[in-house]
Amino acid sequence: MNVQGLSEREIFSYLENAKSEDTDYYRVLSSMCTHPHKIAAEAHRLFIEANLGDTGLFAGAHRLEQEVVRMLGELLHAPSIDVPSGDSCESSVCGYLTTGGTESNIQAVRGMKNLVTAGKEGLKGTPNIVIPESAHFSFDKVADMMGIEVRRASLDSEFKVDLTSVESHINANTIGLVGIAGNTEFGQVDPIDELSEIALENEIFLHVDAAFGGFVIPFFEKPQPFDFKVPGVTSIAIDPHKMGLSTIPSGALLFRSPSFMDSLKVNTPYLTTKSQFTLTGTRSGASAAATCAVMKYLGHEGYRKNVQYCMQLTVKLVTEARKIGFEPLLEPVMNVVALKVPDPDLVREQLLERFGWNVSITRTPRALRLVLMPHNTPEDIEIFLQDLKKVTAEI
Template sequence: MAEQALSEHGMTWGEVFDQLIRRRGERIPYQSGQYSFFWRKPIENIWLAAEKAASLYFGETYIGEANLPSQAIFDAEIKAMVAELVNLPAGGHVTLTSGGTESIFFGVKCARELAREQGRAAPGSARRPNIVAPSSVHCAFEKAASYMDLEVRRVAIRDDARADVRAMAEACDEHTILIAGSAPSYPYGLIDPIPELARLSLEKDLWFHVDACVGGFVNPFFRELGVNLPPTDFLVPGVDSMSADLHKFGWAPPGISTFSLRDGSHQRLQRFHFDGRLWQCGDYETDTLAGSRPLAVLVATWTAMKMLGRGGYLEGARRMREQIERLRRGIATIPELVLRWEPESAFVIYGSDELDTYAIANGLNAHGVPTVCYPLMKPGIHLIIDPLETDQEVERYLACVRQVITEVKDGQHQATGQASTYG
């Protein structure tokens, strides 16, 4: 039960601190929720350094340059590092956003504004402009479409859980303004055929957005380690824009993503401008949905990226691949379980064809291991991979899974018949 909204005389710092510590202790332990609820942290000393850097700029506002000219340096250096990692060509542009949803929003907005410039999506037209995307794309496309009065045409994916390019081509019509693909998709952890989708967009003269919110900052390093991943970024001709979250495998704190444009002149399509003659404070112009933003997140991100360097990111990717392999081997030793899809990017997804996968998920939850299970093509337990887990922690997780399998066979756990909710 929440206490009164605002106390009459205020609380002492000691009283407030006691509540903070108590409530912090109620959260899910990181080791328990590692695969389901927490986005990744870099190695401990870098995380602590990023936290310290943020505290130095606590309360500072990230807007303009008058109060702190150096904020432009933090901003420019992060963008330069991002541009290199996504192979952005000269003349491209990177925007730092609040999260993947905002990054996807701008991909949709740019497509709509360009279509309007070309006379293909006039406001108030009888037919709504549409987005054609595989059914596995993130729901942020629907969120953006709902704000902009667009239609999203989700096209069934292939049997291998990737975008069906031929079916997507058939779904396009004269009102289509954008084609989307994922690298990887959140539900399946698999990369759509980005080069083929890009060719389709070029053939039809449509905007193509790659959602790499999860994989944008880990895929490049998996490739360096020899993982055979298809190209997913601006090396692919026809990719117009790309979303990639720094607060996922860029190892930054929550609240920062990136939206990259191949052609920097298209920044005009995302920018909001209000004519200063129409109000009393001059022109108003922003490239993001928020006007002022917390500088602390920017500085913490800059700190983590500078301390990690390419070597740190490569080491994180190497540890992730090692953990994926440990989980693969462990799941293979449990006869009742199968990998739903061969792990490709940052997820491991497994289930059972003999037992009810939802019952297994419920059993893991009952043992204090928060677990999400999605319906997918077949129900699958969805693991987000972290480079920090040790062999002992992985074995502890697998031992719990084995125990739950036995308990499900004994009837101790039942399926609820309800999938986990994302978001």
């Protein structure tokens, strides 16, 4: 730390220099995040000092969080919704705002473990969860933090979780299943309704990671079943800071039953509330304000148009790519494309070095992973494919 403080001019010169090192979204085709909506950014600034970790002091910010959870609950077909503000959650579906999908996934599994530890007899060994091979790496953190075994079920030919593999991994110590609604690599949606049947038959929990797909699938003309309409779904993670166009960090976690929230409760004797259900203590009220503002501003129709635009970009990319000899691994389910190219790692490297394109690679099989977001344009697609053709022609 410098001894004497710097001037505002020096500080902002320093910050602008650092900002220049960040990648502008202009040529980003790999991120599931995007520019926040202008109204979200303004709302974020308005509540910049609000701490949802002490809701008695920031009742207005807490009210906005409650409103966001209510709107998310409606979007995800919850019969009734509540955000606990005191000692209990009284409605059938409870939830709160998190920092994103990782925290939401951690808390969902923590709730499973706590409920099983408190109420289920016959757990002879290490508790385990069964997840798809396509699941997010946050579940590796869950295993490390909570001493839970993670069992990975294989994928079928369409990169959905294989149900036979799921069933083969379940044993007496299995506490829950995980299904993905919009997996990170392929944008694929697992058969949540069938996972629900397996979960109900085995009397175990089912968490749905819809961090990306939660703000995509509901706006399709024929949405795949993935939310609380499916009876066995016990919790859902959804990220407003992805296709919800809110500021970072903005995630959310909803539980079907108040018992989940109760299992996460710890006493907070020196705050204005008696207990907390959240993983982090201090939480951003600014993110709640941002999410509330953009959801109310766009409404269902605004989000439908946003998804429609991204899907139009997706169709354009696949159609034009086929014309120059590149096929997708599967027909895109949402605005994520896995494109088959020769030597994907070298192609990725060359696209970045020569043309400034940021793309990523799927693991198995290896392919170019492309995410079409609101910051992309039809012109971007055309230029990208021209550059891709140049790069692959030399391999």
